Amino acid sequence: MLTIGKLGQAAGVKVPTIRYYEQIGLLPEAERSGGNQRLYCRKALDRLTFVRHARELGFTLDAIRDLLSLSDHPDQPCAAADAIAKTQLAEIEKRLARLSSLKVELTRMVAQCAGGSIADCRVIEVLGDHSLCAADHGHREGEGAS
Amino acid sequence: MLTIGKLGQAAGVKVPTIRYYEQIGLLPEAERSGGNQRLYCRKALDRLTFVRHARELGFTLDAIRDLLSLSDHPDQPCAAADAIAKTQLAEIEKRLARLSSLKVELTRMVAQCAGGSIADCRVIEVLGDHSLCAADHGHREGEGAS
């Protein structure tokens, strides 16, 4: 049996994140030791690894919840899991296209900055006037820019 | 003078978002009409357009705050604005690389799903076992998957 710290290390997930996952019901409530500490078995590690991996691939926690419940019933046809992955793929393709055009735009902005004063800095100029844009980057970002 | 609704339409920003920007000090407090409604002039529209455009390009509100204060002092050298844009560009390139490898992975996953039952669905299998991954997608996502 693993403590929460060991589990986190093994799965590559931070301890508060594991507790958070339990809190929101993504992971089942853990067994407890005599001193009220969480204890995890191999299966819990598999499940957490699954979650981390899916997060890395960009799945939302809701999608992961669905995938987990699917994998808990392995006799059903896998169309549902496939659909979730496909949705995710479409989403990623959209983001890729968007980011590519942003990159073009920023590259152009940076290249045009002649190193003068702000009064003639193209970076600020382009940001103030959409019509100076070369690329047509859409209207809403929809993702946090971290 | 524009009401908040007209301003929002003109700049392509939702009304609550404008109030939010004012609340966090990104936009100055607006003038008020006799009936306590916000009124905006042309300059406010420029500023809001700048903000929206920068948000679309993935700048954080903090970075935008910096850019705005730079553009308020147009006699300084533009190195700072340039640096912000470059940081942003590097960030976008990282995200692009990451998303590309995610796309490869998901495409592979979806292609391998043979349409059978979940017991042998590669989507779930790949998510449960990192060693099955073709691409080396890093450790942390750092962006909300919307």
Add this chain to the structure above:
DNA sequence: TTAATGTCTCTAGCTACTGTAGCTTCAAGA
């Protein structure tokens, strides 16, 4: 005048965590 629309403030909620405070438990060494 009336109805519809717009605006006001305030509060709470969203995602996916992260950090803090103040306490308890555990394992290893003296």
Add this chain to the structure above:
DNA sequence: TCTTGAAGCTACAGTAGCTAGAGACATTAA
């Protein structure tokens, strides 16, 4: 056996960047 330090516990607050809703007031067109 005692001590010490790391790791664990709960509970709550905070992060970004908004979005949604309630209930009241303002404006405008018919």
